[in-house]
Amino acid sequence: MTVDASLPMNGPARETAVRPWERGLLWLGAPLCVTGLATTGIAAQWRPGRFAELLILALASLGIAAALRRALRWPLANGLAIAWLLALVGFAGPVPFLAVATFALAALALGALVHPGVPVALQTAGGLALCGGLLGWLLPLPVHHRAAYLIVCVALIAGRRRWLRDAASDAAARWRDAVASAPRPAAFAILALGLASTGAWLPTLQADDITYHLRLPWQLLQAHRYPLDPGLHIWSMAPWLGDVLQAVPQVMAGAEARGALNLLWIAITAAGVWQLAGALHGTARAAWYSVALYACLPLTAALAGSMQTETPTAALLVWLARMIVAARGRDPRFLALAAVLAGGLLGLKLAAALLALLLLPWALWRRGLPSLRAVVAVVAIVMAIGGSSYAYAGFVAHNPVLPLFNAWFHSPYAAPVNFNDPRWHAGFDALLPWNLTFHTERYLEAFAGGGGFVLVALAGAWLLALWRRETTAMAATTLLLVAGLLLPMQYLRYVFPALVLALPLLAVIAFRIDPKRAAWLLAGVCVLNLAFQANSFWLLRVGAVKMAVLSAGDDAPLFREYVPERNLIAAIRATPHHDVLALDPERPYIAELGVRGRSVSYLDRALQRGAVDADAVADGAAWAALLRREDISDLLVRPARLTPAQRAGLERLGAVQRGSEGDVQWWHLPAAEGLR
Structure with a gap:
C-alpha cells in the first residue's frame, strides 16, 4: 500500500510551528466523549457481550499470527492478514472467493490499460468501474452466462499474465516496505480490518438487499438477462453499477459472493486511505492509523454485511481524492482514469455522484481549468461508465432516476410525488455532530454510538486541519462533502464515504500536532468505535457473527431465525x-x-x-x-x-x-x- 511513482508522495510539508493551544484543541474531543458517555445514556445501549466476541476473535487471530511469526519469521501483520483471509474463505465459501479473486485480477488487467503506472489498488478500482459500466449497457441482452464471464476474465488475465506477475511482485515488495516502516501500527491496522471483515462472514439478510439489491444478480444467474420492466419492481432501474458488480462473481460461482467482494472493496479503500495519508505528508505511523480508523468505524463492518453502495463509494471517492492530491501536469491517461472513477460514482448512486461533483472545486483549484476538449472527453467517459441506468430508465420509464423526483418527471410507473422518507429529517444545526454520535438512532436504522465517535473525538483535529494553511483546502472539501450530504437529509449512512475521506487528514494532523501522544488518541478512538461496533447494524447486535461461527458457515440457521x-x-x-x-x-x-x-x-x-x-x-x-x-x-x-x-x-x-x-x-x- 505504498506509493507508486506516478502518484508521488509530495515533498516535505511547509508546516507552521505548533502552538500550545493547538495541542489542547487536538485533545478537546477526549473530555467531550467522556461527557457524552456519562450524560446521554449511551452506556445503557452498549452490549458488552458483542464486544467480548470481538476480543476473543482478536486474541485468536493474534495467536495464529504469533505462531506464524515464530515458524516462518513473518511480521505480525502478515500473519494477521493470512488468518483473517482464511476465515473469510471459510465463511464466505471457497468458490465465491475464487470467483471474486478471478474477477479482481481481470479488473486489474483492464484498469492497467487505462493507466499502467498507478498503484495496483487504483488500477483494480478503475477496472471494476469499467466492468460495471460496460455490463450495465448489456443488461437487456442474453449474454450474462458463466462461461461468457469466465472466458472474458481468463482472456484478460492470460493476455496480461506477465504484467500481472510483475505487478504482484512489485506489490509484495511495497507491502513489505510499508509493514517494515511501522510494524506495530501495521499489525494494529490489519487486526482492525480483520474485525471489520466479520460483517462479510454473514449471509445476505439486510432488508434492502433481500427486497431489491439481490434482484439483479439472481436474475442474471438464472435467466442471463435483465428485463427492463419497472412495472414489476419500482427500484429495478435505479443506479445499478454496484449490483452489476455483485452479479459478476455470483454468476461465475453460481452462488452469492457478496462477502468476498465487499472485502475486496474494503482492501481497495484501505490502500487508498494509506496512500492519501502519505500524500498529505504523513508518516507511516499516521498512514497505518488512518487505516485503523477506517476499519474501526462501526459502519465499515455493518456495510460489509450488506449490498449497500457506500462500501464501493468510499473506495472510489478516496482514490479520486488521492489522484487530485497527486495531480501534476496534464497527463491525459491520468485524467481518463479520474473520469472512470467519477463515472463509477455516478453509476453507484446519485448521492455518490454528488460527492464527485463536490470534489470538483478542489480539483480545479489544484489543476486549473481544463481545455474544452478535455471537458468533453471527461463527460463522455463519465456518462459511458455511469449512465446506463439513467439512459434506460429515461427511455423506458420517462424518469432517469425512477422513482426519485417523479413529481417532476411524472413517470406512469410511480406516483407523481417526490420520494421522501420523513424519518431522516431530524434537523441540521450546530449540535448535529454530537447528536449523530450519541443519538445515532435518529439518523440511521441503528443504536446510539453506531456511527462511531470520530465526529466528536477528533473534532479538534478537524478544526486544526481547517486552521493550518497546508491542509485547509482538503479540510474544507471534506467538510463540504459532509455538509452537502446532510443538508437535504440527515441520514448517516450516506455520509460514511465522506467521513472515510476525512480520516487520513485527521490522523496526519494529530501526529503533526502531537507526535509523541497522537497514537494514544487515535488508538483510543479505534477501541471506542470497536466497543460500539455492534450498535451499527442489528445483525451484529443480536450476535449473528457468533451464530455464523457456531453453524460453521451454514446460512440456513440464520435464515430460519431472521x-x-x-x-x-x-x-x-x-x-x-x-x-x-x-x-x-x-x-x-x-x-x-x-x-x-x-x-x-x-x-x-x-x-x-x-x-x-x-x-x-x-x-x-x-x-x-x-x-x-x-x-x-x-x-x-x-x-x-x-x-x-x-x-x-x-x-x-x-x-x-x-x-x-x-x-x-x-x-x-x-x-x-x-x-x-
Missing part, C-alpha cells in the same frame, strides 16, 4: 414454478427470485392496487382471479396477516401448504400447473 423466506425460496427454486407472491406487504423479501418475485407492497404498484381491490370482495373471487391473471404459482404467507378475502381466494384455488419456516408458510396453487 428471514425464513430465504429458506422457503430455496425450496421453491428446486421445484417447477411460475411467479412467487409475497402476500405480506411488510415483508416483500423476494428479490432473489428476479422477475419471478412479486409482492403486494409499494414495490409492485399494479399488484398493490389489485390487492386493495381484491380485498373489497369478501368471497375471494377477486383474489382468485388476480392470482390467475398474474400467473402466480406459489405464495409466501404469514397466516396471522391473511385477510378473510385472501383466505377465501386461496381456498377457491385449492392452495396447499408445501412448507413452513418460523411464522412464514409456503403455499402452492395446483390450479397454476396448467399454466406452464
